[in-house]
Amino acid sequence: MMEARTRRRVRDPAATRETILEAASNLLAKDGLEGVSLSAVAHLAAVNRGTAYQHFETREKLIEATIEWVSDKLFRAVFGDPETVGQRRVEEVDTAALTDRLCGFAMENPEICRVWLQQVLASPDPSQDPFWREYSGSLQRFAETKLAMPGIDAEVLSVVNLAGVFFWPIFARAHAADDKERDVLGARFTHEILRLSMYGSMNASRFPEVAERLGKGIGQD
Incomplete structure (x- = not known):
């Protein structure tokens, strides 16, 4: 007679951590x-609270890890593999x-993008965040090339661009739109950002006083 064998559930700590972080990001997006x-996240992730505490000792560590997790998703979606991004020439x-x-x-992740941006900008050192560091850094590298207009403040431009792109889906009610409508909304924003970057908004010949002010630089008015 064959001895009955009981299969044990194979544990995968990495997969469990990923599940917890995804649940935490959903709660952040929904409720801020x-x-x-930890209890709410454990419930949503369908793991017991003890398991959640094994991965993240405190609520603060869970939130910090979730913001890092979102940053990595954002980085990969926009720039690609972090291991090879350093090989790019601007x-x-x-x-x-x-x-x-x-x-x-x-457009696909409006709420969590907003939460990420608010957390990163409110942090003591935003440059610790990988996506912010690459995005702002790439604008700075661009500003130092002959491709750019002179006088660009890469840090200010980074905040302006990211605030716009992450708050536009909320204003445009992207969560209530279908895929086709979100594509159109995204295309509208992309078009305007590119148009502003290429041509600006003001006819310089019509605003000589503004051109003079910009020519003087900051603090020289």
């Missing part, structure tokens, strides 16, 4: 920071395609 607790970057990818991710 106030809605995130002169070879397809700016329009990069903007399309950024807007596309924002």
Whole structure:
């Protein structure tokens, strides 16, 4: 008579951690920071609370890890593999395609993008975040090439661009739109960002006083 064997469930800590982080990101998107607790995340992830505590000792560590997790998703969606992104030359970057990818991710993940941006900008050192560091850094590298107009403040431009791209889906009610409608909304934003980057909004010949002010630089008015 064959001895009965009981199969044990194979544990996969990495997969469990991923499940917890995905659940935490969903709660962040839905309820903001106030809605995130280890108990609520464990319930949504369908793991026991003890398991959640094994991976993240405190609520603060869970939130920090979730923001890092979102940053990695954002980085990969926009720039690609973090291991190879350092090989890019800014002169070879397809700016329009990069903007399309950024807007596309924002349209599909509007709430979590907003939470990510608020957390990163409120942190003592935003440059610790991989996506912010690469995005702002790439604009700075671009500003130092002959492809750019003179006088670009890469840090200010980074905030302006990301605030726009991450808040536009909320204003445009992307969550209530279908795939086709989101594509149209994303295309509208991409078009305007590219138009502003290429041509600006003001006819310089009609605003000589503004041109004079910009020519003087900051603090020289």
